[in-house]
Amino acid sequence: MLFPERGVHASWSFFLLVLLAAVISPAEIVVSVLLAAALHECGHLLALRAYRVPVEGLRLSALGAVLYARGARRLSYGRELIVTLAGCGMNIFCGVLTALLALRLSWVEGFVLAGAHILLAAFNLLPIPPLDGARALYLIAAFFLGPLAGERIAAVTGLVCSSALAGAGVYVTAETGGGTLFLLASLALLFGAVRRSGLAKNAGRV
Amino acid sequence: MKQGRRRRAMPCGGRRTAPGTRRTPRGGTDRTPRMVVQVIVCGALFVALVGLKLIMPDHLSSLRGTLGQWLVRDADFVSAFSAVGRAASGEQTWGDSLSEACIAVFGGEKRAQEVSGELIGVTVPEQDAPEMADARELPALAVGEQRILGFAYACPLSGTLTSPFGWREDPNSGEECFHYGVDIAGEEGASVACFADGTVGTVGESNLLGKYVTVNHESGFSTLYAHCSAVTVSAGQSVRKGDELAHVGSTGNATGPHLHFEVHDGGEYLNPIYYVVS
Numbered sequence: 332m333l334f335p336e337r338g339v340h341a342s343w344s345f346f347l348l349v350l351l352a353a354v355i356s357p358a359e360i361v362v363s364v365l366l367a368a369a370l371h372e373c374g375h376l377l378a379l380r381a382y383r384v385p386v387e388g389l390r391l392s393a394l395g396a397v398l399y400a401r402g403a404r405r406l407s408y409g410r411e412l413i414v415t416l417a418g419c420g421m422n423i424f425c426g427v428l429t430a431l432l433a434l435r436l437s438w439v440e441g442f443v444l445a446g447a448h449i450l451l452a453a454f455n456l457l458p459i460p461p462l463d464g465a466r467a468l469y470l471i472a473a474f475f476l477g478p479l480a481g482e483r484i485a486a487v488t489g490l491v492c493s494s495a496l497a498g499a500g501v502y503v504t505a506e507t508g509g510g511t512l513f514l515l516a517s518l519a520l521l522f523g524a525v526r527r528s529g530l531a532k533n534a535g536r537v
Numbered sequence: 538m539k540q541g542r543r544r545r546a547m548p549c550g551g552r553r554t555a556p557g558t559r560r561t562p563r564g565g566t567d568r569t570p571r572m573v574v575q576v577i578v579c580g581a582l583f584v585a586l587v588g589l590k591l592i593m594p595d596h597l598s599s600l601r602g603t604l605g606q607w608l609v610r611d612a613d614f615v616s617a618f619s620a621v622g623r624a625a626s627g628e629q630t631w632g633d634s635l636s637e638a639c640i641a642v643f644g645g646e647k648r649a650q651e652v653s654g655e656l657i658g659v660t661v662p663e664q665d666a667p668e669m670a671d672a673r674e675l676p677a678l679a680v681g682e683q684r685i686l687g688f689a690y691a692c693p694l695s696g697t698l699t700s701p702f703g704w705r706e707d708p709n710s711g712e713e714c715f716h717y718g719v720d721i722a723g724e725e726g727a728s729v730a731c732f733a734d735g736t737v738g739t740v741g742e743s744n745l746l747g748k749y750v751t752v753n754h755e756s757g758f759s760t761l762y763a764h765c766s767a768v769t770v771s772a773g774q775s776v777r778k779g780d781e782l783a784h785v786g787s788t789g790n791a792t793g794p795h796l797h798f799e800v801h802d803g804g805e806y807l808n809p810i811y812y813v814v815s
Contacts, residue, residue, distance in 0.1 A: 341575060343575060346575050346576070346578075346579040347579070349579075350579055350582055350583060350586075351604075353583070354586060354600075354604065355604050355608060356614065357614070357615055357744060359615065360614050360615060360618065363618065426622070426625050427625050427626075429622070429625075430622045430623070430624075430625035430626035430627075431626055431627075433622060433626060434623075434626040434627070434628055437740060437771040437772070439619070439740060439741060439742045439748070439768075440742070441622065442618070442619040442622030442623050442626070442741075443615055443618045443619050443622060443742075444618075444622070445621070445622030445625050445626065446617070446618030446619055446620065446621035446622035446623075446625070447618050448625075449621050449622070449624075449625050450618065450621055503643055511607060511608055512608045512612070513642075513643075515608075
């Protein structure tokens, strides 16, 4: 069994998001994004396996997928950084490979799949918790300045970037009269960054 | 209890959960039935939606349209993803691709220029005459008068003109929008011929245009052929007037098989009616 201890856990939000996407999005977009997300997790999984870290479980939600691997705490900053970036690395590798194949074979759908890979990688590299970019930033900062400073730098960067993104979301939605998806996504990221920084928790106590 | 960062189990997902947000029970045994229930419920919802689509296609289409409009408006993710993919392949620059992707996602108004109308069963109207369907002012990039192309050309498809170049009511939203090309009804699978000698520019697919192909001609002119069932040429290929480019279809936002044909002069949209009426 791939995840012997915790198994695979999917939340309602994951199924409902897929269902919603299937209703409003073209099938090739849904399939491309799911495939890119699956390969992204495979990238993390392969890196963990390479460092002989047992993976206990997989959790799927509307926010994405999470691999549970308690053994990862034993990894050095450098190795954990590799594990963290392996998902995006896998997406970029698969994206470029698929794009080249699509160009060679005049495979129209291949460009869409390649685009899904590249965009998923770019999105995950944003330095906003809980995305990979934020974790990578923390690991780099922690390596040079210590864990506490790393945590603060990652939290502040996440807040600044997610606030800017949310502002852009409001502006773009108001300016173009477009849909609310970008705005909702940017607000969700802002919420994630606030929670990560502990502001939401403190506010709850008040 | 708050644990140290390095001592916490590390979630390595593409998007991770915030620390300490939720504790899931250990062991997979009690999770399997729950997941089965989730799959069954969502499967039932999916089957119900498919059933609704078969029984009441108009209602489901309306629901889908409402949801889609609220969430993504006219965003064309297929085009956006495809543009990024093309940049990754080296076919076009990242700057052009990102610009194209931004227009596809956020530039709904410009892309709404082409939305197919109710084409089924429409017969030849008076609009076959090369006049505008509406006397209102043209959008900035639309050109009303005929321009001399300076090269030989031919009609890409013989058939009935079902929607002219000009203002019209968007059949989906009901809003007035400008139709930057002409729609020519044709048999599904009929051959679409190249308008004039040139080089195939882009072979792509989008939500609105379906499968489409563009051809670059002399002097900065280019043509677009959309809603095809299949495109039979490749980007970069040299083509001659009358060569087969594609087959008529109803892909993208179309309700019946037809060809959407546009003639561009650089960034301007010409009225194709001057060049397709025999």
